[in-house]
Amino acid sequence: MAGECFPESPKLGEMGEEALWELINDNRHRISLGVRPGILIPYLRQARVLTEMDEDEILSCHNLTNRSMRTSYMLDLLRTQARNGAVALLESLMIHYPTLYTQVTGCKPSTEPSRFSGLIKYSELTEYLVRAVTGMQKELQEARCEASRKSARCASLELEIREIMDLADKSNCLQSENEHMQRHVCSLQHEVTKLKDEKCDLYMRYTAAIEEKSAVSMRLHDLNLQIYQLQTELQKAITENEFQKRRSLRCADSAEYPQLQEEVRSLRCQLVKAEKLDPARQDILAQDLAEAIGSQVELAVQLRCYREENEQLLREKQALLDQNEGLSLQVQQLTLDCNMHQQKSTVIQNQMKELQAERDQAYLSRDEAQTMIARILAEKDTLRCQLVELQERVFSVQAKRSSRELQRQSCDGELEVDWESLRSNFEEPPVSPPRVSDRRRLCRMDAINPMSMLSSFNSVCADASIRSRDVEPPSPESLRRREKALYADRSLESMENEFLLEDFVFIPCVEGEDEHKPRLSSSDDSSIDGMSRTSVPSFLMRSRQKAIRVSGRVLSISLQGEALLTQLAVVGGNKTGVFVHQVTEGTAAHTVGISPGAQIVEVEYEQNQKALRMVLEDSTLEEAMWALGQVTGLCHLSLRPRQDDYDALLQQLQSRETSSGDSFYVRVNLTLPAGPNWTLALSCNDILHVTNTRPAGTEDSWHASQVHPCQLLDLKSGSVPNYYRAQRLLIRAIEDMSFQTKKSLKVWRMVSPNKQKAVRIVGTRHQGRNPLWVSVENEKTKSVESGGTSAPKSCLTLMPYSLVTPHFPLVCRPVLLLPTILGHILNKKMADWQGFQLCEPEVLSFSEHAAQQQRSEILEECEQERSCCYTLQSVEKVMKKGIHCVLPLGLDCVRRLHRAKIFPIIIFIGQSARSARKLKSKLQRHSQSEEQLLVCSRSEEPLLDKLPCLYHSVAPDSWCDQTSLLTNLRTIIWEEQKKIVWVEPDLW
Incomplete structure (x- = not known):
């Protein structure tokens, strides 16, 4: 192109804005492909057509993924600068891309570009070029220094590589040792598993032997009862035989009557012979006969009287004999029964002694097994710790080796490849052994929970009639069935109740589960319920003054509860539970061993010859103190040790994070104005967060906060009437609204000026428990209600607050x-x-309609057709x-x-x-x-x-x-x- 002729550059200075940009847009594709924005931006910044923000946006925007897009975006920004932008772009092209400048403008590059632009003076351009050359020289010097540093770094890396090779050899040795240790640990694990299997077999055989022995004892007990019954029947038969013999002897005495009749007949014959004598003699004899007859008549009368008296005496004698024989038979029967009961009690006591000995032996074997298991586990844990340490050492060595290999590769890449390939090398994941956190967690395989087996042995040893053949502990239902079986024999009812219920039954506690307010189903509840079903009083009157029965995690303590709140102080609430806080020394509560940190689950006492039980597990502090204040006389407290939860509650109270253990949300059903002493103004349908039902200094108020409508945040706090005072205010408000007096209307207008609802009538039946009340159960009333034919009358109770849950x-x-x-x-x-x-x-078929109707999935039926309905689906x-x-x-x-x-x-x-x-x-x-x-x-x-x-x-x-x-x-x-x-x- 030496022979080509180019027009002079001043013609560009004469071109207008549209012409310049039309020239640039015609070559936009060529400029976008051939220009690097980073080279032109310094000159454009010097010409003041681009700002620092424009530079950051061009070079750093994530939407501009390649160089062409960044160059194109730079042209768009220059277009906003009108003619200055176009002139500055062409001058930068003339300086940095002269060939491209010639292709775009068709003019030869000029050495004095500011001659037609006027944006940058010639002196300023020279200064800019000097600064650019100086900067490039500095960069070249820095690059040379960096190269010298890299060479020194390569030498040091070679030394480190040699060290890493040595460490690799050591790690191989450690790895071989590790594999040997793993094999040894696996062998030990197999031995432990084998020992556990043997122990389990021994437990199974021991349990089966105990069950067989119990079955034999029960069979022997039944045979002894049969023997006693046969002996009683034999004795009764012997007694009846003797009685029949005596009656036969009395019948033999009646054979003397014929002899007396014969004598009377002979006397009459003699009397007939005497009548044949002479008249004188006959007169004498007649006179004698008359006298004899008279005396005989008297004697006959006396004889008849004596006979009647004799017969009466004989009858009385016979009645006394019969009564005597009956009494003797009763005495013999009672003697036999007494002997039988004595023998039976002796047998039962012997069985109890055997069971106690077996229980002690089971405890000893359990302790030995636990000791052996603990020792084995401790040894195993020690080996595991050693194995983990060795693995950690191996992994750390391998990680160092892999990191050094990566560094060596990166250094080699710096000398041989460009920055893009170096970045790709760093992005590749290194091949290294798995981390400690990635490997499989160590766990005990095929292990049997010893506590479940021990609990099963405890329940087996504690129950008097062992019928289960499983190693697992029996369920509460099976325990209740066993109690019924024990109570079946009426003759042993009193003795077995006293023995089994007071000194022998240790039932494991079964805890329920977290919908909304789970109620504890403890062993005490099950025992009490079982007694109420078998005609045993639910409120046991113990013969001894202090008795403690341990039932799993729940303790049932009996004490004299007069003025119970003076004996102990409580803290907590429905959220944390009600805990014993202080116990007065010298009181009955201190004597029986009640200590702070125990949760009060429930309280039982007698009132007006009725057994009452109050559940306090999820009650508020106010209701718990009211329930404990009702106790009079002997009471039973069910306590659960929860020392950690009690300490956490005390820390919260001391740090004033909370004022009590109460926390629940209620919906307000009445409107009340604000009052003194920080009393909140309540509106119907407000939501309150109650945090203390017994604030200090007040007995009829709660401490509550208004709740944010969109978040669980407490807003304004203050005091509100408690449930019972609010209930009275609600009733008074309803009465005022019913009478519609002028004064009441004025008050309600002041309370609710925006025509807001004053009250909301919400009630609950007596059968349904209000969540804000203590559950008071009467065992006798409950049994009558469950067994009666007519249900008790229901009553409606107005509720000033309704318990609500957030969703x-x-x-x-x-x-x-x-x-x-x-x-x-x-x-x-x-x-x-x-x-x-x-x-x-x-549209549902008949069967689908019936099925969804039963599951309550049909929301409403259409009026046009019954088969067409709105469903939950x-x-x-x-x-x-x-x-x-x-x-x-x-x-x-x-x-x-x-x-x-x-x-x-x-x-x-x-x-x-x-x-x-x-x-x-x-x-x-x-x-x-x-x-x-x-x-x-x-x-x-x-x-x-x-x-x-x-x-x-x-x-x-x-x-x-x-x-x-x-x-x-x-x-x-x-x-x-x-x-x-x-x-x-x-x-x-």
Whole structure:
């Protein structure tokens, strides 16, 4: 191109802005491919057409992934500088890319570019070039210094490589030793496993032998009872035989009567012979006979009297003999029974002694087994620690070796490859042995929990009738069945109850599980329940003054509980549990061994000859102190040792993180004004977080805080009336509203100036337990109620506060508009919004309808056809899409949705005659009238207070037409979606 002729550059200075940029845009592709932005930017910065921020954005923006995109973006930024940008770009091209400048402009590069641009003076350009050359010289010098440092670094790395090779040899030796140790540990593990299997077999055989011995003892006991019964029957037969013999002897005496009759007959014959004598003699004899007859008559009368007396005496004698024989038989029977009972008690005592000896032997064997297991595990843990240390050493050596290899590779790469290949080498993951955290965790394989086996032995040794053939401990149901079997023999009832219930039964404690408030099902409960079912009094009156029965982790302590709160002080609440805090020395509580740190699970006592039991495991501090204050006389406290939880509670109380162990949320059902002493102003449907039910200095107040609607944060704190005082205030408010006096109306207007609801009528039946009350159970009343034919009458109790639990829905909640007439009109409008969909009914067969009806999955049936209904699956199908489901249903679907953990947004649009007229045309299209809308609104508004959740109410004068109403509804739904859902328990 030596012969080519180029136009002079001043022509560019005469070109306008559009012409210059048209020239640049014609060659935009060529400039984007051939220019590096980093080379031109210093000159463009000097010309003041680019700023420092522009430079950072061009070179550092993540969206500009290659050089062409960065150059193109730089041209766009220069375009904003009009003609100065174009001139500066061409001058930079003339300096750094003269060939490209010639290709773009068609002009020969000039040595004085500022002659036509005027952006940079010639002297400034010279200064800029000098600074650029100086900077490049400095960079060259730094590069040479860096090369010398790299060479020294290479020499040092070679020395380190030699050291690493030596360490590699040592690591190989250590690895071989490690493998040897692993093989040794594996052999030890096999031996331990073999010993465990042998021990388990011994336990099984020992358990089977104990069960066989128990079965033999029970069989021997049955045979002894049969022998005693046979002996009793034999003795009774012998006695009856003797009695029959005596009766036969008395019958033999009746054979003397014929002889007497024969004598009387002979005397009569002699009397006939005497009548044949002479008359004188006959007269004498007649006179003698008359005298004899007279005397004989008297004697006959006396004889008859004597005979009658004799017969009476004989009858009395016979009755006395019979009575004597009956009494002798009873005495013999009682003697036999007494002997049998004595022998039976002797047998039982011998069996108990044998069981105690077996139990002691089992304890000794258990201790020996535990000692052996602990020793084996300690040795195994020691070997594991040694193995872990060796592995750590091996891994550290290998990690050092791999890191040094990487450093050596990086140094070689610096000398041979460019920076891009070096970066790729560093990004490749090094091949190194697995880390300690990545290898498989050490665990005991095929191990048997010794505590479960020991607990099974304890339960086997403690139970008097061993019937189970499993090594695992028996369940509470099997223990209750065994108690029933023990109580079956009525003759041993009193003796066995005293022996088994007071000195022998040690039932393991079975703890329940965390929905909402799990209640402990302890061994004491099971024993008491079992006694109540077998006619044994539920409240045992012990013969000794102090008795402690250990049942797993729960202690049942008996003591004299007069003025129990003066004997001990309590702290805690429903969140942490109620703990014994202080025990007065010298009192009954101190004598029986009650110490601070024990949780009071429940208390039992007698009142008016009734056994009462109060469950305090999840009660508040106020209710616990009230329950303990009711105790009079002998009582039983069920305690659970929880020293760590008690110490944590004391630390929180001392640091004033909490004021008590109470923590629960309630919904306020009445409106009260603010009062003195930091008393909060309460509004109906407010949510309170109660943190102390017995604040210092007050007995009828709680310390509570208002809750943030969208987060579990406490806002304003203060005191509120406690449950019982609030209940009285609620009743007084209802009475004032019922009488409608002028004074009460004025007060309620002052309390709720914004037409807010003053009270909310919420009650619970007597059968359903209020979560804010102590559970007081009467064993006798409970048995009568369960066995009676007629249920007791229910009573309604007004609730000033309702216990609520928070829920945090993660998906879009369904929307329910009320009244239903207005909801049917607006549902289709809402379904047209983005993020909303109308719930569609499903057609079900008869079997599907019956099955879903039984599972409570049918929300509502369509009026047109019974087989067509709205189901729970149709709502869930819409919710899975991440949008709001518009429910064309009524209030009955709310509780069904709550059971499925779906919490709809309930919006009630209040109605008046004026607001109904605004919707007249819409109502007529749906064949409805204004009166029907008002009636529907009045009938559904009271039902809202019966819902177990909060709802949003829209005032009738807050909207002017349908468009503004829909706008308000969209805003309300967006706000309600962010709020916490508070749900009450169903107490009905």
